[in-house]
Amino acid sequence: MSNGNDEAYWSKTKGLMYVCIAVWVFFGYIIHLFVDAMNQIVIFNFPLGFWMGAQGSLIAFVVLIFWFSSRPDAIDREFGVAED
Amino acid sequence: MSAETGGGRDFLSNLGKIYGIYTGGFAAFVILLGILEQVGVPERIIGFLFVALTLAIYAGIGILTRTMQVSEYYVAGRSVPAFYNGMATAADWMSGASFLAMAGTLYALGYDGLAFVLGWTGGYILVAVLIAPYLRKFGAYTVPDFLAARYGGNFARLLGIVVLMAASFVYVVAQIRGTGLIAERFLGIPYDVGVFVGIAGILLCSMLGGMRAVTWTQVAQYIVLIIAYLIPVIIMSAQRTGVPIPQVMYGEALQAITQLEQTKPALEGAKPHLTPYSTYAQFDFFALIFCLMVGTASLPHVLMRYFTTPSVREARQSVGWSLLFIFLLYFTAPAYAAFVKWEIYENVIGQPLTSLPDWVYVWGENARVNICGVAAASLEAIQTACSTAVEGGTDIVLRDQFSITRDVVVIATPEIAGLPFVITGLVGAGGLAAALSTADGLLLAMANALSHDIYYKMLDPNAPTKRRLVVARIILFGVAIAGALTATIAPPDILKLVAWAFSLAAAGNFPALMLGIWWKRCNTPGAIAGIMAGFGATLAYLIWTAAPPLGLGNPEIMSVANISAAVFGLPIGFVVMIVVSLITPAPSKEMQDMVDEVRRPRGGVVQAEKT
Secondary structure: OOOHHHHHHHHHHHHHHHHHHHHHHHHHOHHHHHHHHHHOOEEOOEEHHHHHHHHHHHHHHHHHHHHHHHHHHHHHHHOOOOOO | OHHHHOOHHHHHHOHHHHHHHHHHHHHHHHHHHHHHHHOOOOHHHHHHHHHHHHHHHHHHHHHHOOOOOHHHHHHHHHOOOHHHHHHHHHHHHOOHHHHHHHHHHHHHHHHHHHHHHHHHHHHHHHHHHHHHHHHHHHOOOOHHHHHHHHOOOHHHHHHHHHHHHHHHHHHHHHHHHHHHHHHHHHHOOOHHHHHHHHHHHHHHHHOOOHHHHHHHHHHHHHHHHHHHHHHHHHHHHHHHHOOOOHHHHHHHHHHHHHHHHHHOHHHOOOOOOOOOOOOOOHHHHHHHHHHHHHHHOOOHHHHHHHHHOOOHHHHHHHHHHHHHHHHHHHOOHHHHHHHHHHHHHHHOOOOEHHHOOHHHHHHHOOOOEEEOOEEOOOHHHHHHHHHHHOOOOOOEOOHHHEEEOOOHHHHHHHHHOOOOHHHHHHHHHHHHHHHHHHHHHHHHHHHHHHHHHHHHHHHOOOOOHHHHHHHHHHHHHHHHHHHHHHHHHOOHHHHHHHHHHHHHHHHHHHHHHHHHHHOOOOOHHHHHHHHHHHHHHHHHHHHHHOOOOOOOOOOOHHHOOHHHOHHHHHHHHHHHHHHHHHHOOOOOHHHHHHHHHHHOOOOOOOOOOOO
């Protein structure tokens, strides 16, 4: 079962993992460091900093997770390790 | 519903139809009760019908989906489609406290409460990317199963069980307590009896059908809880802003709150709702988010839900659906908090005692709303208390003389918005569904660990199928009774322990699961040392800092809140695991091949179970 493909397959999967974790760190933590500055911006009655914590980051998580779940399948197929 | 008795295929191919009819039927039932209320049926009976009928439906699903097959009992035959597994996970995940108290926490803490909203959603990214698909490929029945296979057998399994029990038992006690309180309020029976009514409902769902029954009950419970959560705040948004989309319109409430905070004399000194770090220090805020996120990715009762999907691909998709369904509730919670705060700041605080809205007294009766230090049961009671509570007395409601219990914010919203009692009953049914579904998942996780891991894998590996299933049910029953007894005799203080579950699960499980998949070099001595060090450090910090009688009450180190203990435990666990792994020999070739196998979706499950 094991072949040279494995290495390439796993490094591509790892690449996807790092991208997802980076986006997660950004929306989970980094962006909220700027809450005070963002609160100066008010859109549709929402101070942006508060909105990011209450809803913006959550929307980003949902988009990220659906984007992610569509990706590995393409990698799996490329390297012939998909389920079917 | 007759399709369900036809067993597997019929039922699975008609899911949309079955749950569509179920949702329509539930809506019709709510409307019918609304009509009954209008023609004069007393509130007590409406409340009773809500609780009784929903419990009967859950129990009915439990009975219809009973099973005598091991794989159906433990992993629902690995046949739950991603979409429905997402719904079931959402119900499994959102506890009675999420449903009832999340909005109340945001009401009380303002911006700082968002740590919970962020922490309890963002963790699913970790579940999807790092853990769930690989555990599904491995083909475990329980999380300790994976630890045993990856880290050389039963000692690792035992550690996994300790972490699982530590993270789940108090958590389930809190859920049982929640069902007891709701049964007390809506059925009018004493709390102690209510607890056992709740546990009967839970057991009827899970005992006959294990994971299969719990899955399909949780889907039904999700539908009830999300409808119940959204309706009151949608109506409130329509009343206040003219647009029935609270998630978009509560900006208006935020502006009004800020304005009132700045201009209303009675609100002087109120914590500004929008300003960060009025409760937690900045580091604490981020530490809490981190612990809740990693804890989410480590809780066994959540991870085991992804063992039930038909494929690795569907396991990944299913985490997405889970997050979407959870998101629907969590991104509504800030709107709840804002609309209720607007109402209270405008119509309660600063108002003369003689002109308070009715809902204050409805919830004041059982001390959920207090004014001037006494339960707001009647005008006389608060007038008497307020004449001496502040110097010179007060005849208006002052900010610091008013308090509302957190778990009332959601359930009082229908009355605040002036809606009929039927909506309050609906919210009660939603809270009950949230508590029951989480209790189901937790009890099953614990009972499965005891019956599958301890009894079958460690004590009697040759036990025939039938005996395994009988033992599984007896243990489930035993754990449920132990949980119910604890809920009736333990002091309410025990609820504080729930927050510990996340840190304990994070420190105990996360490094071993993650490195087990992503780092082949991680070996048995490393994992065992790492689990013990991380879990031990977290537990030690919790006991060291918790207030007596739960702990020693020592000052916090670097002001890290008790609830964020994994901030110490996680790095310690990771470092010990990596260092010990590196100074001991690498895992065998077979083990490294197994890790490769776990990483590749192709091929069947790694650890096939005889059924």
